[in-house]
Amino acid sequence: MLYALLCYNDEAAVWAWDKAQDDEVMARLAVVRGKLEREGKLGPSLRLLPTTAATTLRKSDPPLVIDGPFAETKEQLLGFYIVDVADLDEAVAVAKELAEANPGGAYEIRPLALFNAGAPLRVEAV
Amino acid sequence: MSADIAWIDAAITAARPQAVGALLRYFRDLDTAEEAFQDACLRALKTWPANGPPRDPAAWLIMVGRNAALDGVRKRSRNTGLPSEEVLSDLSDQEARAADQVDAGDYRDDVLRLLFICCHPDLPATRQIALALRIVSGLTVKQIARAFLVSEAAMEQRITRAKREVAAGEVAFETPGAVERSERLAAVAAMLYLVFNEGYSAGDNPERAQLCGEAIRLTRLLLRLFQAEPEIMGLLALMLIQHSRTPARFDADGQVVLLDDQDRGLWDRKLVTEGLALIDKAMRHRRPGAYQVQAAIAALHARAATPADTDWAQIDALYAGLERLTPSPVVTLNRAVAVSKVRGAEAALEMIAPLEGRLSGYFHFHGLRGALNLELGRHAEARAAFDRAIALAGTAAQAAHIRRHLDRLMADHPAPAA
16 A cells, blocks of 8 residues: 655754754654665655745636745645555554654655656756 | 754744744833743743643744733732743643734734844944844854854843844834835845855854854745745845855865865755755746846856856856846956956956956955956966955955965966065
C-alpha cells in the first residue's frame, strides 16, 4: 500500500534554523531515509522551498495567477515522503520514526490513489 | 539545550514580531508591550513543556501577555493579588482561535508598524538597526553590543535613547492606507537591507555575520505578510543570493576572496535556488525596482558556472537600468566593472573618470581604478591608486586584499628607483 507522509510545520520557525541546526535535522532524517530505502519502502521524497517562493494558479475563468501558497495556514506543507508499506499501522510507525528525527509539527498520512513515477529527472542535488 | 527548550526558543523567536506588534497596538507603549511579552515568555517556558505547545504560539503569547500586563496594571492600582498561573495559562484552543480570528487582519500591519517605528527618520542608520534587533528580533543588548564591537553599557544607552526618540514621535496606530502602507514598506525594506549589510560586511566577526540570517528571517516574514510586493521579493532574493556566497567569501586565513576567485561549488545552492525562484516571481509583476534589478544582477552571477560564463553584457544593461532608477556614482562604479568585461578596461576607466570628485574618499573607487590600470599595464597609475585605496580601507580584510595586489605588482614590476 502506498502512502504519502505529508510534513506540516510552522515554516517561520523551520526556515529560521541556522545551518548547523538544519544540517543536524537533515542528517537525522537521512538515517531514517537510508533505512527505509534499504528495506525497499521509500519512494520519492522532497522538501519544498518556503511558501514565499510559491505561486498559485486559481482555475477561474480566465485562470488567475497569484503570489503565495494556495492556503494560508498556521502550519505549511514543507515536503513529503512516498512510502510503500503493508498497512496504516506501518505507515504510522514510519511517521513516528521520522517525527523522532524531526520533532515539531505534524505528518498527515494519506493513502495514494495513483502513482506515476514519471521520467527520471536529471536534477542537481537541491 | 534540550530538544524541548530548543523548540520553545524557536517558536518564541518566530512569534515575537507578531506578538510584540499586537501588544504594541494594544498598549500603545513600547516598554509595556515588551514587558508583557517577556511575561508571556516566562509563562510559556513554565507551561509549554508540561502542556505541550499551543497550536498558535503567537496568539497564545498575545493573550497571555495582554492578560498579564492588564493584571499588572490592576495590581498596581488596587493592590490585588495576581491570578494563579493555571487560570492565566489555561487558554483553550478555542480561545486562541477566537483571538486569532479577531486579530488576523491586523497582524500584518502590526508587524509592519513594529518594524516601521525602528525606521524613525531622526535615528541614524546604526541606531535604527540596533533598535530593530532589540525590539523586533529580540536579541539581547549584549549580543547587539558584540555585533557592533561596542561595550554593553554604550549599546544599552544607544538603544534607550533610540526608544526615547521613538516614544517622543508620533506613532500611527490606525490601520494605514495603501499609500502609507507602501511608504512604510519601502522604509522597512531599506532598514532590513541595512541590517543585512551590517552582517555582510562583518568580515570575521561571527556575531555580526549572524545579522545576515536575521535580516533574511525578517524579510521572509515581511514577504509572507505582503505576498504580492515585487520589491520585497527582490530584496529577499538579493539577500539570499548574496548570502549563498558566504562559505566562499573568505579563505582559511580570513582573507577576502573576490567573486571571480570564489569556489562556486561552495555556494549554498538552496539559498541560490530560493533566490532565483523569487526573482522569477518578481519579474512577472513588471514593476521593476532597485532591489529587483540588484537581485537580477546577483542572479546572473549565481547562474554562471564559472566567471567566464558570466553574462556581462546583460549585467551592464541591468546596471544601466539601476542608474536610471537610483542614480548614484557607486552604481556607475559597479557598472564600470561590467563595462570593463564587455568593452575593455579603457572604456571602464573613461566611465569612472568623471566620478573622481565625488568618490575620491571611496575605497572601492581607487581599488577598481588600480585594477583597471593594472590590466592596461599602467603600473605607476595602478600603484598610486592602490596606495590610495589602502589608505582608505575600512577593514583589515580590505587593506590586506589591496596589499596583495601591490605586493604582486612590486614583485613583477619593481618601482623605478627614486
